[in-house]
Amino acid sequence: MYGYSPTCPSYSPYDYSRDYEPGPELCLRFPDKKETGSLDARFDQSPVLKKILDYYVDQKPSRDSLWFSKDDQYAKTTVDKKKLWRIYSKITPSVVSVSSFFGVERKIDCSGLIIDWNSIENEATVLTSAKLLWSPKDTSLEFHLIVRTADGTLFLAREDYVDYHYNLLTLKIKSTIELKVVDLRCRQAEYVERMSVIALGRAFQTCLPFDYVGELSLASPNYGCDELLMSTCKFSEICEGGPLITDTGYVIGINFKDAHSLPAAVILSCLEMWRSFGTVVRPWFGMSVVDVDQLSYWIWERYNIPVEGSYVVVKEVLKGSIADKNDVHPGDLVSTCNGVSIRSAKQYSQLLSEASQVLTACADSSQQSFTLVINPFDRHTDNISIEAEQVSVDDKRFNYRWRGISCGEWNKINELLRNPGHLRYDPSAPRYTPT
Secondary structure, three states: OOOOOOOOOOOOOOOOOOOOOOOOOEEEOOOOOOOOOOOOOHHHOOHHHHHHHHHHHHOOOOHHHHHOOOOOOOOOOOOOHHHHHHHHHHHHHHEEEEEEEEOOEEEEEEEEEEEEEEOOOOEEEEEEEHHHHEEEOOOOOOEEEEEEOOOOOEEEEEEEEEEOOOOEEEEEEEOOOOOOOOOOOOOOOOOOOOOEEEEEEEOOOOOOEEEEEEEEEOOOOOOOOOOOEEEOOOOOHHHOOOEEEEOOOOEEEEEOHHHEEEEHHHHHHHHHHHHHHOOOEEEEOOEEEEEHHHOOHHHHHHHOOOOOOOOEEEEEEOOOOHHHHOOOOOOOEEEEEOOEEOOOHHHHHHHHHHHHHHHHHOOOHHHOOOEEEEEOOOOOOOOEEEEOEEEEOOOHHHHHHOOOOOHHHHOOOOOOOOOHHHEEOOOOOOOOEEO
16 A cells, blocks of 8 residues: 655556456446345345344444544644534534445445435435445345444435546435535635645444544545545545545545545536436546656666656556557557647546546537547557547446455454344444454
8 A cells, every 4th residue: 555655755656567457356336236225114124234223223332432442543733622623523423434234244344424415305415435335246145335423323325426437436315304414515725735634534333433634745646546635644444435624624525545535626526417417427548647757767767768758658558448459558658638738647637527527418428539649659650549438437447446445355354243143342443343
């Protein structure tokens, strides 16, 4: 994993010699097996759901567990506790924990943020990470996404918007009482190098909030998504999907792995397209790019890349993609997109985002095209011109940049909730453990 450090290079390149292929044990379940349970029926629709509900209601955190927990992550900060609580009190009621269950086993934990309330449907929208949609292959167990709020209440959730390009997931939950919402459209702070930020999350088991204080970094991200921000917040996986806020209380993004976060402005743009059109489409080449000055010296040497000039090269190519079929190789120069000369990876990403808005809003997207011209670097061939596929962002191919979750993480010891009747409750532990 690559975290930001002032003493380390800002970019750690992926091994170009390896083609990416999905792991043998895990796969993305959406949209092949969407949640079909009714939110109105709640936890009475299956014995498995009833068992989960009964167990977690019985094990609702006590006052003692709220006062003392060895897992509390109160980081050092210049903000005094009283001021910090004023900031948190406006946001933490909307910060929830979200977990994916297979049968009665709780598999993946994330955090989430309530961003909308529909008073007519009594329905809330929760923003979180699409990491929750990874599952074992060929499982016959029931799959459920369950949201837990600060007071321990459980809500059965249904997938709404799934975006594997940005690793976003929104869920719908029904509630008999109105849930507190954080409006992402409020005034947003300008991103400034070394500004103080706080990553917030909530643990599913204890319902406790977690906070990790750090500084924002404008260094290049370690994934193929150039809009990502980085910070020095060394938060745990529990905080993934939770909000990243300023020390004045403004939400500027949501947390992803390795101290990355996606800016609120990007999220709002995606959600607006989803609300307006019921889909989000992006151009798809099946490759990622990187600024040449972000490459390490051994890559420069290996591909004999000239030092002079500001340009963008292909970082990796997905096996079987349009780029792969057109013989695009890592190290090739990205020349133009729809006739526009490419000078930076951020410019390339911006052009793709603008094209996504056009394709999504266009009644007949077949009339739109997005063409890339590639200059082969180490081969005596003509320039390669390729036209992008138009792919919905819930297509699994977009997720290759995030690498999902490792099999080791999936199969951690003491991770499973196989038999709730034979478990003990430990308020200081991040998950339940067998006796």
